[in-house]
């Protein structure tokens with residue numbers, strides 16, 4: 001397990017160091033996809049626009065959180081931020097320094113990440129809804145164009 005955590009820490013360091021320029025973008029994506037927004041913002045809004053998408057949002061929140069809880073109970077994983085303080089594999093306090101953010105300051109088990117699971121579900125539902133709306137709008141638009149073009153040629 002230490003091997004896995006150690007490599008996880010390396011990945012985090014790589015992201016925090018080499019992708020600093022994308023911080024604002026990644027933070028924005030992460031905040032928009034935050035599953036807590038489902039109940040207060042996305043469900044009420046989407047339910048007005050499209051009941052199917054609104055209902056999907058609620059199911060994503062309920063089922064996603066339920067699965068996350070079950071997986072957390074099974075895996076009961078360390079969070080990298082506290083694992084580097086507790087592990088003995090870095091000699092003489094030479095452990096790496098990881099930057100923390102408000103969303104990473106959680107106290108429960110860290111694996112799998114509820115934020116990552118929830119955010120990806122939120123983004124998946126929203127992106128597929130917008131894509132299918134765009135495709136059906138384009139279909140209707142091209143049908144109207146054909147009708148007009150056909151009407152003119154008769």
Ligand SMILES: O=P(O)(O)OC[C@H]1O[C@@H](O)[C@H](O)[C@@H](O)[C@@H]1O
Pocket residue numbers: 034035036106109110112113114115116118
């Ligand atoms: O399991 P993780 O990755 O620490 O994320 C859990 C947190 O993820 C956040 O997105 C939710 O808003 C919190 O309510 C939740 O506690």
